[in-house]
Amino acid sequence: MNKIIYNGANNQLNVMVPTAEFMASLDGTEEEKLIHCANKDLPTGTKYEIIDSTTMPDEHDFFDAWEYVADASVEKASADLTDAELATYGMSEQRQEL
Amino acid sequence: MSTIKSSSANLTLNADGSGNDILFQSNASQVGSLTAEGVLTAATITASTAFVPDASGGADLGTTSLEFNDLFLNDSGSIKFGDDQEVTLTHVHNEGLTLKQTTTSDDTGLYFTLDNGETDIASGDVLGSLRFRASDESTGTDSTAVAAEILAISEGDFSSSNNETTLHFRTGASGAAADRMKITSDGRILSNANPFAWCNIGLDNVAAGNANPGGALNISTVTLQSAGVARFNYTNASSSNNTAAVTTHNTAGGTANWNNSTSSYIQFTYYHSNGSAESASGVNMVSFGGN
Numbered sequence: 001m002n003k004i005i006y007n008g009a010n011n012q013l014n015v016m017v018p019t020a021e022f023m024a025s026l027d028g029t030e031e032e033k034l035i036h037c038a039n040k041d042l043p044t045g046t047k048y049e050i051i052d053s054t055t056m057p058d059e060h061d062f063f064d065a066w067e068y069v070a071d072a073s074v075e076k077a078s079a080d081l082t083d084a085e086l087a088t089y090g091m092s093e094q095r096q097e098l
Numbered sequence: 099m100s101t102i103k104s105s106s107a108n109l110t111l112n113a114d115g116s117g118n119d120i121l122f123q124s125n126a127s128q129v130g131s132l133t134a135e136g137v138l139t140a141a142t143i144t145a146s147t148a149f150v151p152d153a154s155g156g157a158d159l160g161t162t163s164l165e166f167n168d169l170f171l172n173d174s175g176s177i178k179f180g181d182d183q184e185v186t187l188t189h190v191h192n193e194g195l196t197l198k199q200t201t202t203s204d205d206t207g208l209y210f211t212l213d214n215g216e217t218d219i220a221s222g223d224v225l226g227s228l229r230f231r232a233s234d235e236s237t238g239t240d241s242t243a244v245a246a247e248i249l250a251i252s253e254g255d256f257s258s259s260n261n262e263t264t265l266h267f268r269t270g271a272s273g274a275a276a277d278r279m280k281i282t283s284d285g286r287i288l289s290n291a292n293p294f295a296w297c298n299i300g301l302d303n304v305a306a307g308n309a310n311p312g313g314a315l316n317i318s319t320v321t322l323q324s325a326g327v328a329r330f331n332y333t334n335a336s337s338s339n340n341t342a343a344v345t346t347h348n349t350a351g352g353t354a355n356w357n358n359s360t361s362s363y364i365q366f367t368y369y370h371s372n373g374s375a376e377s378a379s380g381v382n383m384v385s386f387g388g389n
Binding site for chain 2: 004008009010014015016017018019020021022023037040041051056057058059060062063064087088089090092093097
C-alpha cells in the first residue's frame with residue numbers, strides 16, 4: 001500500500017493514509033486515487049510524494065526526527081477539486097490549512 | 099298516467115334531423131336531455147346495480163377538462179384497481195384507508211410509489227414527501243403546521259448514472275417540522291444521536307509498515323503529523339465544527355487529548371502512560387454532531 005508524505009505545517013514529515021472505505025469509493029488506479037486524496041485533504045499547491053510504505057523505516061520511535069526531502073522526479077503538487085467534487089464532499093472551498 | 103310502450107320491437111325515440119336533441123320535460127320544464135352527440139344530461143343519475151362502461155377500460159369517469167368534484171363512498175366502500183382488481187383502496191370506518199395487494203401468490207408485495215414527473219431533477223429537488231399534520235387543531239399557528247415529514251431530496255443533478263438521494267426525517271417542536279435525521283446516498287445516518295464518523299487505526303502502521311485503517315465511516319484519510327498526533331479527515335465535511343468525539347487507544351494508562359477540529363477534520367494527540375506522545379498501535383475514534 002502506498003502512502004502520501006509531505007512537509008507539514010509543523011515543518012515535519014507528515015504521513016497521510018487513505019481509508020479502505022474511501023479508496024473503494026473512488027475510480028481509477030491506486031495512484032490516481034491517492035492523487036485525489038491529496039487534492040481533497042491538502043491545501044492546493046502542497047508538494048507531496050506518493051511512496052511505497054515498505055520503503056519507510058520499520059521503527060517509528062524516531063518519527064519526529066524524520067524529514068521530508070523532496071525528490072523532484074516524483075514530487076507532485078495538490079490541485080483544486082472540481083466544483084462537483086467539492087459539492088460531493090460537502091466542502092464550501094478547497095482545504096485551506098495543512 | 100300516460101305510457102309510451104312497444105311490446106314487440108325496439109322502441110325508438112327519434113329527434114329526426116341533424117343536431118336535434120331529445121329533451122325530457124316535467125311540468126313544462128326541461129329536466130334532462132340526450133343530445134345528438136349522445137350526451138345524456140340530468141341533475142341526478144341513479145343506478146340500482148352498476149354504472150358501467152361499454153367494455154373493460156372502455157370509458158373514463160370525467161375528462162381532462164370536465165373533472166368530477168367530490169367522490170363519496172360508503173363505510174364499506176373501496177376502489178379496486180386492475181383487470182383482476184388485485185389492488186384495492188378500502189375505507190376502514192373511523193380509522194382510515196387500507197391499500198392492499200390482494201394477490202395471494204408468493205412474493206407479491208404492495209408497492210406504493212411517490213413518482214416525481216419532472217424531466218430534469220436538480221440538486222435539492224424534492225422527489226416526494228409524506229406529511230403528518232393536524233390542520234383542524236383549534237389553537238392554530240404552530241399546532242396546524244406540518245408536525246412530521248419524511249422527504250426524499252436529490253443530492254445532485256440526476257443523470258444516466260446518478261440518482262443520489264437523501265431521505266430526510268423531520269419532526270416539529272414549535273412550528274414547521276425540521277430535519278432530525280437523514281440517510282444519505284452513501285449510507286450514512288446523520289443525526290445528533292448517531293456517529294458522524296468513526297475510525298480504528300494503528301498509528302504505528304501509519305508511521306511505518308503496511309497496514310491501513312482497519313475500518314472507518316466518513317473518514318477519507320488519516321494524517322500522522324508527528325509522533326502521536328493524528329488528524330482524521332472527514333470524507334464529507336460537517337456543517338459546522340460543533341462536534342464532540344470519543345477516542346481511546348490501547349496503551350495501558352495512556353491518555354488522549356483533543357487538540358483541534360474544523361468542519362473538515364478532528365485531531366487528537368495520544369500519550370503513553372509516561373506522558374510522551376506515542377503513535378499507539380490501536381486507536382479508536384468516534385465523532386458526533388456536526389450535522
